[in-house]
Amino acid sequence: MASNDGKVLSEELIQDLNAHGPYSMAVWHSGDIRVGNEEGLSGREAYFTNLIRRTILKHFTVDQIKTFSILDIGCNDGWVLNELSDLPFARMVGIEPREKNIVKGQTVRNILQISNRVEYKLGDIESLGDESFDVVICAGVLYHVESIPVALRRIANICKAMVFIESRCISSKYITKALMNEIEMRDLVYQYKEKTCGITAQKFESAYHDGSTKSLSVVNIPTVESLVMQLDILGFQDVEIVADPKSYRRAVWKNRRALNGVCISAYPKLGQNSSVSDESIWIREYERGLEKTVLKRDFIEPLYEHYCHRKTTLALFSHSLITFMYLKSPSWLAGIFGSFLEVLHREKYELEIIKNLRYGPRDKLCLEYGKMLNSVGEHEFAMTVLKSVTTRINADWRSVYRSFHLLSAITSHVGLLDESCRYQTLCVSCNPRFPVEP
Ligand SMILES: C[S@@+](CC[C@H](N)C(=O)[O-])C[C@H]1O[C@@H](n2cnc3c(N)ncnc32)[C@H](O)[C@@H]1O
Structure with a gap:
């Protein structure tokens, strides 16, 4: 060698x-x-x-x-x-x-x-x-x-x-x-x-x-x-x-x-x-997407009445039946109703809102109902519904900060600027990562 x-x-x-x-x-x-x-x-x-x-x-x-x-x-x-x-x-x-x-x-x-x-x-x-x-x-x-x-x-x-x-x-x-x-x-x-x-x-x-x-x-x-x-x-x-x-x-x-x-x-x-820097962009896009998506009155109202006022109307079965079944079903069945929802609700944020209703339905439905009322100009009623979330002890966290944000926007719209600032502060205190700036 x-x-x-x-x-x-x-x-x-x-x-x-x-x-x-x-x-x-x-x-x-x-x-x-x-x-x-x-x-x-x-x-x-x-x-x-x-x-x-x-x-x-x-x-x-x-x-x-x-x-x-x-x-x-x-x-x-x-x-x-x-x-x-x-x-x-x-x-x-x-x-x-x-x-x-x-x-x-x-x-x-x-x-x-x-x-x-x-x-x-x-x-x-x-x-x-x-x-x-x-x-x-x-x-x-x-x-x-x-x-x-x-x-x-x-x-x-x-x-x-x-x-x-x-x-x-x-x-x-x-x-x-x-x-x-x-x-x-x-x-x-x-x-x-x-x-x-x-x-x-x-x-x-x-x-x-x-x-x-x-x-x-x-x-x-x-x-x-x-x-x-x-x-x-x-x-x-x-x-x-x-x-x-x-x-x-x-x-x-x-x-x-x-x-x-x-x-x-x-x-x-x-x-x-x-990609940590992408995170704020995603949060903003996500929250704005959810905020801008307003569910139809004949869909959301019967669910709201059922969960928030214990009123079950015929409209619940004609307009919101699959969502209702999805919300009521045990977890092993929820997947099946969830796939029906995917067919019925093609829009990304609409589906996201509806699927998330399973977690804290009462407060989430109030938020969605409040959003719908605001979008049709029923500001007073919208504020009452949203406050029923923010003033309830142990309310669903996401519904609370989103309601605070919406209350801030509505109060600003009707000229209650101090109230608007207060709601904005409450929103950020509840979720410091919430994108309050437009
Ligand atoms: C499996 S050998 C691989 C050696 C060579 N890089 C290769 O690919 O053939 C792993 C080597 O990593 C070194 N090593 C172990 N812990 C280490 C550490 N924390 N930082 C840098 N090198 C380490 C070991 O001493 C060893 O030489």
């Missing part, structure tokens, strides 16, 4: 290599010498390097790369950036929390006479400083950290042009309809985002192996969905799964291991840093 420069490995050098091992993340090559065994992940090195190289070259020109810095977090013996060091990055940095792994890389490169221009330093995700990098690679690390969201937030803070995340992951088969039902995905966000959820599995992990967590922890193994959702909420754009668990398995594991793997690339959002 001889290296590139014809050097033959002595027993002493081999002992030295073994004393710094294991070289289990990738194989170091020189001449016909191979150092490394990729423990059950054979083929990962070539597959992964090609994937990153292809993705970088697809998104950036060589001239751009010449101005770029690249950071590899949790670089172990530093093989990833060594493989990529032919790309003309202006600066290449690998950080790793285990000194032993940094020395491991230096040892193999010294013995095999491999040189590169990568700076290898001690460091971990949790203590990433202010220095930013154009391209950030975080491979095989996230499922060894205590908190994936914290780790990704740190990465988002320092990444300027592209992030490349590779992680072991658990199968999406555990994300079932029953699970999604159980976690009650009814938030306002789902008016604007796809109804998706992720899960993570927790396990104990010791720091015994060179490739594991940096200190004894409970670590989290995510689903692909969890990673994509985290990147999304941090404002990353064009989140692309460059290798999904199936292709990863085909190329690397070939069913030798139960665990899955995934590679994701994404661009950090320029300017405002996350």
Whole structure:
């Protein structure tokens, strides 16, 4: 066995290599010498390097790369950036929390006479400083950290042009309809985002192996969905799964291991840093949409009479029967009536109002009735109905702040400006996120 420069490995050098091992993340090559065994992940090195190289070259020109810095977090013996060091990055940095792994890389490169221009330093995700990098690679690390969201937030803070995340992951088969039902995905966000959820599995992990967590922890193994959702909420754009668990398995594991793997690339959002800034836009749009939607009198009045004055009229059965059945049915039947409602009420906000009537029907019906009365100019009556919500102890929270807002608008309309201001203050006190400004 001889290296590139014809050097033959002595027993002493081999002992030295073994004393710094294991070289289990990738194989170091020189001449016909191979150092490394990729423990059950054979083929990962070539597959992964090609994937990153292809993705970088697809998104950036060589001239751009010449101005770029690249950071590899949790670089172990530093093989990833060594493989990529032919790309003309202006600066290449690998950080790793285990000194032993940094020395491991230096040892193999010294013995095999491999040189590169990568700076290898001690460091971990949790203590990433202010220095930013154009391209950030975080491979095989996230499922060894205590908190994936914290780790990704740190990465988002320092990444300027592209992030490349590779992680072991658990199968999406555990994300079932029953699970999604159980976690009650009814938030306002789902008016604007796809109804998706992720899960993570927790396990104990010791720091015994060179490739594991940096200190004894409970670590989290995510689903692909969890990673994509985290990147999304941090404002990353064009989140692309460059290798999904199936292709990863085909190329690397070939069913030798139960665990899955995934590679994701994404661009950090320029300017405002996350979809948290979209939240106020969604809240405004949602509240205005609900406020502007007025249900027809012959539909809402019989329901209002029934729930608020215990009067059941024939009109209830002719105009609002399905809604009435939906409101009265046990939860196992509500889904069926809910699907009828979806056919009968195609307008998004109308359907949202009607479906939500199940939760606090009395106050919600008063609010809708008050809205309808206001829209036809019956301001006095509207105020009486809305006040029957705001003056009732333990009234439904959403109906209360929306009624305060409507009362503020009506009182302003009829010239009671002090009253209007008071109602606006009450509205914001009840829900500080309510968009009171028009
Ligand atoms: C499975 S190895 C992956 C090594 C290499 N990135 C690769 O893809 O082959 C995980 C590496 O992450 C390092 N690590 C563990 N916890 C870390 C943390 N909190 N921050 C950064 N690196 C960490 C470990 O020391 C180890 O070198």
